Amino acid sequence: MSPAAASVRSITVRGSVPPLSLHAWLRFDAIDRLLPPDARTLLEIGAGQGSAGALLSRRFTYVGLEPDEESFRTAVKRIGAAGTVLNKPAETYEPSEPFDAVCAFEVLEHIEDDRAAIELWMRHVRPGGWVLVSVPAGRHRFGPTDVKAGHYRRYDRSDLAALLSAAGLVEIEIVAYGFPLGYALEAARNLYARRTIEDGSLEERTAASGRWLQPPDRAGGLLHVLSAPFRYAQRPFGGTSLGTGLVARARIVR
Numbered sequence: 001m002s003p004a005a006a007s008v009r010s011i012t013v014r015g016s017v018p019p020l021s022l023h024a025w026l027r028f029d030a031i032d033r034l035l036p037p038d039a040r041t042l043l044e045i046g047a048g049q050g051s052a053g054a055l056l057s058r059r060f061t062y063v064g065l066e067p068d069e070e071s072f073r074t075a076v077k078r079i080g081a082a083g084t085v086l087n088k089p090a091e092t093y094e095p096s097e098p099f100d101a102v103c104a105f106e107v108l109e110h111i112e113d114d115r116a117a118i119e120l121w122m123r124h125v126r127p128g129g130w131v132l133v134s135v136p137a138g139r140h141r142f143g144p145t146d147v148k149a150g151h152y153r154r155y156d157r158s159d160l161a162a163l164l165s166a167a168g169l170v171e172i173e174i175v176a177y178g179f180p181l182g183y184a185l186e187a188a189r190n191l192y193a194r195r196t197i198e199d200g201s202l203e204e205r206t207a208a209s210g211r212w213l214q215p216p217d218r219a220g221g222l223l224h225v226l227s228a229p230f231r232y233a234q235r236p237f238g239g240t241s242l243g244t245g246l247v248a249r250a251r252i253v254r
Helices: 022-034 051-056 069-082 114-122 144-149 157-166 181-196 202-209 217-237
Strands: 041-045 061-065 084-086 099-105 125-136 169-177 245-252
Touching: 022 051, 022 099, 022 125, 022 169, 022 181, 022 217, 022 245, 041 051, 051 061, 051 069, 061 069, 069 084, 099 114, 114 125, 114 157, 125 157, 144 181, 144 202, 157 169, 157 245, 181 217
Parallel strands: 041 061, 041 099, 061 084, 099 125
Antiparallel strands: 125 245, 169 245
């Protein structure tokens, strides 16, 4: 049975609550449904400011890579001693041993050759291990937010499945998230982005995207509570094409 159809657990947050935005909580709800139960070690590509990493590091032996120096400094503070965060890109990282899983949330859309990126990340994972990714959904909804954030594309469900398959991954499972609240949040972001789009390069906009519209630390608990009804509301639609984002899990066979 796919994760979209299966019963799902509630996210349990012990200790301080990291400051994920409402949309990021919707995303993490889908991520939580796909985290592989047999994984113990996890590498996150593009850890951003460390809000998701702060949760993942409580459940896995965690390493996060974040090339943007400002975001890296924030991630180190949020994750603390629970995990390791390195200020470097995946291209220059050489782990001492392979991980059980590698994840990259809202990263692929920033990379022109997305298949090459996945194949690079796969080299950091043991045989039989896992790749988890999240991407913005809906080619037809490419808009001002995508331009401001330095995106090359958005993905339909079939696009993402084909990409993962072409990279040699198997047992592909995809969950949609963000219906219905994500549409309102996306519309608000697009309205704001129309007024603030900058002329920087894709690389500059990508580096800044992890710092854009991020909530302060003190808002973590409140946003977790406010997101709860919307996290539950979106779950019946995980197997559909409704929603503003997609999360996928696939296995490496080699």
